[in-house]
Amino acid sequence: MSVTVKIPAALRAYTDGLSDLALEGQTVGQIIDALVERYPDLGPHLKDDDGQLQSFVNVFVGSKNVKNSGGILAAVPDGETLMLVPAIAGGSGDN
Amino acid sequence: MDLFEAVGNTPLLSLSQLTAKTPGINVLAKAEFLNPGGSVKDRAAKSMLLDGLAKGRLKPGQTIIDATSGNTGISLAMMGAFLGCPVVLYLPANASRERKSLIKIHGAEIIETDPLESSDGAYLAVLKEVERNPDQYFFPDQYNNPANALAHYNTTALEIWEQTGGRITHFISAMGTSGTFMGTIRRLKELSPAIKGVAVEPSSPLHGIEGTKHMDSTIKPGLYDAALIDELVRISTAEAYSMAKRLARECGLLTGISSGANVAAALNYSAGLPQGSTAVTILADTGTRYLSESFWGV
Incomplete structure (x- = not known):
C-alpha cells in the first residue's frame, strides 16, 4: 500500500529537498518508521528519546488530524496523503 | 493615556524561585506579557x-x-x-x-x-x-522594518538598563523577526560594551516554540545581525514546555512557550556565570493563548 507523505519545509534538508514522498504502510506509525528508515537523520526531529512521535508534531491523514484519535495506530488508506505539521505557530493544528 | 501610551514600561521580575542552583546570580525577566495586547x-x-x-x-x-x-x-x-x-x-x-x-x-x-x-x-x-x-x-514588513528593532533600542533596552541600575551583564532572548534581540542588545552594548548578547533558538528546525526561528533552516530576517550575538543557546521544545509549566506552577507566571524557552536558556546559561552576574530575559507573551495545548497536563 502506498501513501504520499508531505514533508514540512523545515525538514526538507533531510529528504534531499523532496516535499512529497511515496511510502508503504498501513498505519501512521508504520509510515513514519518507513520514513525514518529511508532518511535516518530525520529520526531525532520526529521522535523523542523514548521513540515516541514528538508531542508538537500533528499528523493529518487527508484533512483529519489523528494525533488524538488513533495517533500512530491510526489507519492510512491506500492512496491517501499523510501530512506532518509542526505546531510552530503554537497551534493545536486541529483545524 | 491612550492605547499606544499603555505599551511598554513593563516590570522586571525576579525569578528567585527558580535560581536556587545559581546562588549569587540574578536572573530577571521582563514581563512583556503585561503589554495591552499580551505580548512583546x-x-x-x-x-x-x-x-x-x-x-x-x-x-x-x-x-x-x-x-x-x-x-x-x-x-x-x-x-x-x-x-x-x-x-x-x-x-x-x-x-x-x-x-x-x-x-x-x-x-x-x-x-x-x-x-x-x-x-x-x-x-x-x-x-x-x-x-x-x-x-x-x-505593509509594515516586520521581518525587515528597522522600526521594529528601534522599538527595543529606544524603549526595552533603556527600561532594562534603568531597572537593573546598569548592572545587567547578559541579555538572553530568542529570535523570530530578531527585532527584540537585535534592538535591545545593540543599545545595551552602546551603554556598556561588556554586556553579552546570548541568542536562543530551537534545537531542531522542526519545533513547537512559537514565534521563534531556527535561523539556519529559514529565511533570515533583514533585522538579523550575527555580529551582535556573542553566544547561542539551543533549547528543545520539550525544555520550553517544561519551563512554561514551572513558571506557572512555581512562580505564578502564566506565559507562553517562547517564554519557557527564554527562561530555560537563561537558567542553563547563567549556571556557568561568575557570582554577581545579572542575566535578563524576556517573558514574551501570555500563556492564555496556548490553553488548548496538551503539554500543560490539565
Missing part, C-alpha cells in the same frame, strides 16, 4: 505603525497587511482597530485557535497559508499580494 509584539507594532504614519506611508483608513505567526498579528489587529484601519493578516493555518480568535475579535481578516511552509510561507504569500496591489496596503 505590541512594542514593534506600535513603532512600525507610528513610523508609517509619520512618514505618510500609512494613511488614515488604509488597510494594514503583514505576515505573522500570531503575536504581531494580534498587536496589529488591536492597534488597527484603535486607529480605524482595516487589518489583513497572513498566518500559517496551524496557528492556534486562540490566536485566530483574538485577531478576529478585533475585526481583522485572516488569510491562512500552507502549514507545511510555516511562517516563511505566510511571508512569501503576503509579499506576492503586496506586489500585486502595492498602493492598496500599508
Whole structure:
C-alpha cells in the first residue's frame, strides 16, 4: 500500500529537498518508521528519546488530524496523503 | 493615556524561585506579557505603525497587511482597530485557535497559508499580494522594518538598563523577526560594551516554540545581525514546555512557550556565570493563548 507523505519545509534538508514522498504502510506509525528508515537523520526531529512521535508534531491523514484519535495506530488508506505539521505557530493544528 | 501610551514600561521580575542552583546570580525577566495586547509584539507594532504614519506611508483608513505567526498579528489587529484601519493578516493555518480568535475579535481578516511552509510561507504569500496591489496596503514588513528593532533600542533596552541600575551583564532572548534581540542588545552594548548578547533558538528546525526561528533552516530576517550575538543557546521544545509549566506552577507566571524557552536558556546559561552576574530575559507573551495545548497536563 502506498501513501504520499508531505514533508514540512523545515525538514526538507533531510529528504534531499523532496516535499512529497511515496511510502508503504498501513498505519501512521508504520509510515513514519518507513520514513525514518529511508532518511535516518530525520529520526531525532520526529521522535523523542523514548521513540515516541514528538508531542508538537500533528499528523493529518487527508484533512483529519489523528494525533488524538488513533495517533500512530491510526489507519492510512491506500492512496491517501499523510501530512506532518509542526505546531510552530503554537497551534493545536486541529483545524 | 491612550492605547499606544499603555505599551511598554513593563516590570522586571525576579525569578528567585527558580535560581536556587545559581546562588549569587540574578536572573530577571521582563514581563512583556503585561503589554495591552499580551505580548512583546505590541512594542514593534506600535513603532512600525507610528513610523508609517509619520512618514505618510500609512494613511488614515488604509488597510494594514503583514505576515505573522500570531503575536504581531494580534498587536496589529488591536492597534488597527484603535486607529480605524482595516487589518489583513497572513498566518500559517496551524496557528492556534486562540490566536485566530483574538485577531478576529478585533475585526481583522485572516488569510491562512500552507502549514507545511510555516511562517516563511505566510511571508512569501503576503509579499506576492503586496506586489500585486502595492498602493492598496500599508505593509509594515516586520521581518525587515528597522522600526521594529528601534522599538527595543529606544524603549526595552533603556527600561532594562534603568531597572537593573546598569548592572545587567547578559541579555538572553530568542529570535523570530530578531527585532527584540537585535534592538535591545545593540543599545545595551552602546551603554556598556561588556554586556553579552546570548541568542536562543530551537534545537531542531522542526519545533513547537512559537514565534521563534531556527535561523539556519529559514529565511533570515533583514533585522538579523550575527555580529551582535556573542553566544547561542539551543533549547528543545520539550525544555520550553517544561519551563512554561514551572513558571506557572512555581512562580505564578502564566506565559507562553517562547517564554519557557527564554527562561530555560537563561537558567542553563547563567549556571556557568561568575557570582554577581545579572542575566535578563524576556517573558514574551501570555500563556492564555496556548490553553488548548496538551503539554500543560490539565
